[in-house]
Amino acid sequence: MAARDIHGPKPPWGEHFQVIGQGHRKVDGPAKATGDAIYADDIVLPGMLHAKTLRSPHAHAKIKAIRTDKALALEGVHAVITGSDLPEYYGIIPWTPDENALAVDKVRFIGDEVAAVAAVDEDTANRALELIEVDYEPLHAFLDPNEALGRGEPQIHEGRKGGNVSKHVELDFGDVDGGFEEAEVVVEGDYSFHGTTHGAIEPHCAVAQFGADGNLTLWSSTQITHYVQREISKVLGIGPQHVRVIQPCLGGAFGGKSDPFSLEFCVSKLAMLTGRPVKMLWTREEVFYAHRGRHPAQMHYRTGATRDGRLTAVDAKILLDGGAYSSYGLVTTYYSGQLLTGPYHFPAYRFDSTRVFTNSPPCGPKRGHGSVQPRFAFEVQLDRLAEKLELDPIELRRRNFQGDSTETINGQRVTSNGFLECLDKVEAASDWKERRGKLPFGRGLGVAGSMYITGTNYPIYPNDMPQAGIQLKVDRSGLVTVFTGGNDIGQGSNSVAAYLVAEELGVEVSDVRVVAADTDLCPVDLGAYSSRVTFMVGNAVIDACRKLRAQIVDTLATTWECDKKRVRLMRGMALDLEDSERAITMREAFQLTEAACDTLGATGSYNTPKLGGDYRGGAIGASPAYSFTAHVVEVDVDCETGFIGVKKVWCAHDCGRALNPRLVAGQIEGSVYMGIAEALLEEHKINRFGLHEGPSLLDYPMPTTLDTPEIEALIVESVDPEGPYGAKEAGEGPLHSSIPALANAVHDAVGLRLTDLPFTPAKVLRALREMESAAGA
């Protein structure tokens, strides 16, 4: 399908924006400020039961028998279900459905779901779990991805081709070997990225109600309402028209709520069995085991360049520890290679990525899905190149800039590209030229750059329907209601929809209501992942608004007997630009139009243009627009303790256009915070038994106000030709280069190349000692 609904970066009726580009309250700000906002666990229904899950204590085992009679006999228990009640496989990627809501015949990680109980309260449900008897036959557990790669038996997923390999992708573009022959300098290195998790403060929660009319309603803390509806329909065997999925206010996600999860199926089944509403709220420990976080990655990179610093070839080999299930793994494996081909020109590129199954909690997408790990390795490689060539690392990056309106070596179309301006901004703001390499020993500055997708052409399940749909209802009260399937996960997508409506229809932001993420009420949007919502929902909103606007303007031009070009809608008023006597409120304008045209409403949609390279997997990583980022990080390394202090982070991000600069700044700051935390503190560590080493918010050290560095967010607006008013993404890109910029800053500070994340004081101290003894030897 061709690109649709591309409306250009400016409103065609004037040069200046009324709403866009300024700070506004978020539409859900007041409710969130007062505690009125309703999250999944705040929902209480009459007669509601509470459910809990029995989980596997084994990392890998066959289930020989499950006996639930004692649990069922406990006073207050209403239902107990096991794998045989929900045997249908599911999975977010239609090609790899390998999950069951409850384990059918084997468990694949500690924490894998085995049975679920619905009872009058959580305490009773927990007591019932202790009465369920499961006979396990333990199997060899794979906790090392290298072992899983080399040894196919016992298979974690029986019957699959390729032993314990989840996905293997090998692609090459251009003449890689020739590129290395041409290279005058080659750097080669091993890098390792540890597992990290999302850490949304809201634990997963779902509530189901099964009406006597046969309609199931599921409230869930999900960021993919539409896909959950599809999978519930499939696993529960109910037509999708009878499954209503509602995402209430969501307490953070970061990719951690973008799979269908066991609890959603369990509460649905339990509600059907008991005839009562059922809620399940996971504990923090359960959230850690459910995971779907960033894949641990072992990476080997070879990078060739000419003497003047121009890249000639890049070669990568990557091993991803996928954990126990596929989740998004097929896409992750592609992304680990496909998303590296900007903002620099690669004349030749090869990657060989393998994702293996292990008996660890399953990995999935976390902010910057699949591309944060390779970006770390590659940007450190670039720093090493610069060092070898005695070039300024910013200058090296400038020399390799790919430009805008171009195509990457792997066939991805790049439109707007503000990367050079990102580099300029961080260079100036950090006083790079004056300070880099000139700070006292222990202090240093590092730079890195990156690129990320703004949504993806790949719609999870192949179809030709729009990726984003919008419905507008215009009321004679003056209210405009937007119905969007988009998931506001805190990033502010509902607010962005309201700002766009206000701009397009000339109403105040406060006169727009947003009804979102309710599959009964809202047109389909595919969900909040791949940084797609602002771009795709935004374009769909503009599409719908233009139709309504045309009706309103036509009506007013007819009423006023003037040319349509003289009619302007802005700030709650409809005006004749050439007759100041003619000014009515938008409420009056709506009423006139309703009288002239009938009940007012409009739909709008967005679908991606056909993009991507002409090869298998060429559409994975294809995006209608790419965002670009540059970071400079300043560190202070304490050589006595190995502690890396981050003095300040400058992050310049090309978001196309900042629809609300405050929201963009918030996304940049949150991304930088999360990246620095991954670099220095956080580790989702699974021990040799398959146990999480610290499944709590105390042991998994998320930064507090005292640990978070000063962050300066710098917004670059390249104004994308296809984004809504030129906007691109801002929520994931600004994480990527924070980590390699920090690593490069440590090198500038103390001459140490850190390649093994996270950079804990113990590791840094050891590396410093090794460096000192090597120097002394």
Place this chain on the structure above:
Amino acid sequence: MRTLHLLVNGDRLTVAAPDHWTLVEVLRYRLGLTGTKQGCDKGDCGACTVLLDGKPTLACILPAARAEGHEVVTIEGLRPAHCAEGGEGTDPVQDAFDRCDALQCGFCQPGMMLSARALLNENAQPDRETIQEALSGNLCRCTGYTQIIEAVELTVAEAAGADPVPPAWQVDRDGEDLPLAPTGETATGEGED
């Protein structure tokens, strides 16, 4: 089961709850005050922070019996208290969090705002370090804390009589607001359909 007497958001309430329940369970499950959030149930994240006799307290690890006879303020109590004092809208802390976009997912923010309110009740002019210290028990995963700290600083500045100053954004804005009066400017495109 135990009968508790609590002063919650200004109301004297008598409520029965199981002996082992914590204060957050009583607030959420008995009193329907769901603005107090549960993020970890272990006292690690601070989302459950309420004010117990004015002091920020982790409701998820406080046995409800320990609150017997005490005053509890939850996030739902801030706005009514502000209104009762003749204020308009919400508590200045709530308003500043909203204006500064400190509320992304919003889940940690009830606890965060109550920690901020407690700080400002004790110290009307805290500096940035004091603010960071006071909020260090409340984890936020969305914001990187920058806009949260700006919101508290904005509250402090406005309470001290400063003109409301929006935070500075590093965006070069070329657009100027179009005057509401007719300008004679030739608009384009409206009739293109």
